[in-house]
Amino acid sequence: MNQVLIDSCGVSTSLRFTDVSFFIEPNNPDDHKSSCCAGIYRTVECTEVPLRNVISAKVASGAIEVQYLVRKGKESRLNLVMTSGTVQNEDSARAKKWCEALLLVAYQGANPFKNLKVLVNPHGGKGKGRALYVSKVEPIFLAAGCTLDVTYTTHSGHAIEIAREMKLGYDALVTVSGDGLIHEVLNGINQHEHRDQAFCIPIAPIPTGSGNGMSLNLLGLKDGLDVCAAALNVLKGQPLKTDLFAFTQGDRCRVSFMSQTIGITADLDIETEHLRWMGDIRFIVGYIRAIIARKSCPIELSMKVVDQDKSRMMDALHARRVGESPIPSSLPSSLLSDDKKPDSASSSHEEEWTQFKRPILWMYAGQGPFVSRALMQFPVSLADDGLIDISIQEITSRRALLWAMDGAEEGRTYWINTNRYFKASAYRAKPLASKGTLVVDGEQVPFEAFQVDVLSRLGTFLAPYPYYAPEFLVRDIQGKT
Numbered sequence: 060m061n062q063v064l065i066d067s068c069g070v071s072t073s074l075r076f077t078d079v080s081f082f083i084e085p086n087n088p089d090d091h092k093s094s095c096c097a098g099i100y101r102t103v104e105c106t107e108v109p110l111r112n113v114i115s116a117k118v119a120s121g122a123i124e125v126q127y128l129v130r131k132g133k134e135s136r137l138n139l140v141m142t143s144g145t146v147q148n149e150d151s152a153r154a155k156k157w158c159e160a161l162l163l164v165a166y167q168g169a170n171p172f173k174n175l176k177v178l179v180n181p182h183g184g185k186g187k188g189r190a191l192y193v194s195k196v197e198p199i200f201l202a203a204g205c206t207l208d209v210t211y212t213t214h215s216g217h218a219i220e221i222a223r224e225m226k227l228g229y230d231a232l233v234t235v236s237g238d239g240l241i242h243e244v245l246n247g248i249n250q251h252e253h254r255d256q257a258f259c260i261p262i263a264p265i266p267t268g269s270g271n272g273m274s275l276n277l278l279g280l281k282d283g284l285d286v287c288a289a290a291l292n293v294l295k296g297q298p299l300k301t302d303l304f305a306f307t308q309g310d311r312c313r314v315s316f317m318s319q320t321i322g323i324t325a326d327l328d329i330e331t332e333h334l335r336w337m338g339d340i341r342f343i344v345g346y347i348r349a350i351i352a353r354k355s356c357p358i359e360l361s362m363k364v365v366d367q368d369k370s371r372m373m374d375a376l377h378a379r380r381v382g383e384s385p386i387p388s389s390l391p392s393s394l395l396s397d398d399k400k401p402d403s404a405s406s407s408h409e410e411e412w413t414q415f416k417r418p419i420l421w422m423y424a425g426q427g428p429f430v431s432r433a434l435m436q437f438p439v440s441l442a443d444d445g446l447i448d449i450s451i452q453e454i455t456s457r458r459a460l461l462w463a464m465d466g467a468e469e470g471r472t473y474w475i476n477t478n479r480y481f482k483a484s485a486y487r488a489k490p491l492a493s494k495g496t497l498v499v500d501g502e503q504v505p506f507e508a509f510q511v512d513v514l515s516r517l518g519t520f521l522a523p524y525p526y527y528a529p530e531f532l533v534r535d536i537q538g539k540t
């Protein structure tokens with residue numbers, strides 16, 4: 060039953076699948092053919108495809124058509140490929156059953172025909188969002204039979220308006236952009252009439268922005284910047300609950316999902332806006348410029364510290380990854396049950412706040428691990444530990460700062476050189492200078508005092524793994540440098 064024979068462009072070919080793979084095998088191995096049309100490759104090469112990459116299988120007019128993603132090119136990016144052919148020695152009804160059986164295992168019983176709200180930001184990153192969506196992403200959704208409700212954003216803040224008014228029936232909300240659009244979507248959802256239900260609609264990013272930190276965290280370094288891998292995640296990903304943060308300034312509260320930063324690391328983001336055409340290289344250019352200027356960042360900073368021992372944080376992360384501990388062992392027992400989690404009332408107990416008094420160059424708080432490909436800012440962060448990671452760089456030499464950049468991509472060196480690292484349940488900061496830059500999820504906000512509290516497991520994203528950032532994170536820090 061797991062095999063059918065087709066005639067594909069005159070090549071007799073066997074299609075079959077096992078529990079893990081789908082195989083295309085020309086019966087005479089010398090008979091391969093492949094071509095590319097409208098962005099979809101057609102192939103009858105001998106191929107093994109992981110079942111996860113199979114998108115569609117159907118019979119029309121006596122022909123079977125299977126679409127799937129295969130890796131191509133030197134960067135090994137995924138591409139949509141089709142194999143089709145008339146059915147040999149089979150009747151159409153059996154071929155149809157074969158297609159249904161293939162889809163059942165390829166989607167592990169989940170519904171392939173998703174109802175998607177898609178937001179495309181034509182302005183994000185290098186401005187290629189629209190072109191990438193039309194040429195690479197939409198063909199995958201259409202191949203799977205998804206229903207699409209697509210909006211191209213026309214102005215900053217547009218995604219807030221759309222998410223605030225959004226219908227609740229979507230299977231996922233797809234953002235074709237960078238992290239800025241996700242920030243807007245979450246803040247729109249926060250104002251939704253049915254906020255809690257709206258927060259349960261999973262968000263799935265397609266990385267066409269500059270940093271694309273969220274996509275990197277969900278899909279890993281290899282696939283995090285691959286728009287086809289991200290489209291596959293929309294079809295096959297599982298909902299992952301993540302912590303969000305309430306960022307409060309005066310009486311205004313916004314939702315942050317990734318980071319808040321002040322000092323050099325905030326300047327470098329905002330001051331390189333005009334270098335958008337460089338992609339994420341602009342952040343490295345900005346960092347080098349900021350090191351040369353090496354401005355200190357006078358702030359009053361206090362935190363509700365839960366842990367500051369890097370070694371213990373790494374142990375907790377490893378335990379979590381191998382499934383030994385559902386909640387990091389560094390958490391005090393007071394955080395283990397919902398009724399004892401920190402809330403805004405308990406935040407007012409002054410004695411729980413620890414002040415950080417030393418002069419600093421920057422403070423970067425949030426979750427990750429990545430905020431961009433070149434910056435693993437929060438190597439031991441967990442998506443749902445009810446805590447925020449706070450990384451602080453005290454004043455140090457330019458040489459040390461340059462050295463800190465080397466190896467940042469793998470996380471190790473940065474981890475050593477970011478000299479203070481805390482896990483906290485809340486923190487608050489007050490800039491002491493009259494001018495400066497404060498950035499929340501890549502967006503500049505007023506340079507004024509603020510407080511951040513954790514909103515435990517409020518966000519929902521689609522992810523291929525049951526946790527943030529797949530295997531590479533464990534590899535990167537396993538030496539416990």
Ligand SMILES: Nc1ncnc2c1ncn2[C@@H]1O[C@H](COP(=O)(O)OP(=O)(O)OP(=O)(O)O)[C@@H](O)[C@H]1O
Nearest residue numbers: 183184212213215236237238239240268269270271
């Ligand atoms: N049509 C538009 N014209 C101008 N700005 C827009 C438009 N649509 C959305 N925006 C704004 O573009 C901003 C930047 O988008 P986004 O953050 O997704 O890309 P990025 O900054 O290049 O990537 P990243 O945040 O990952 O570094 C968003 O904050 C949004 O307010």
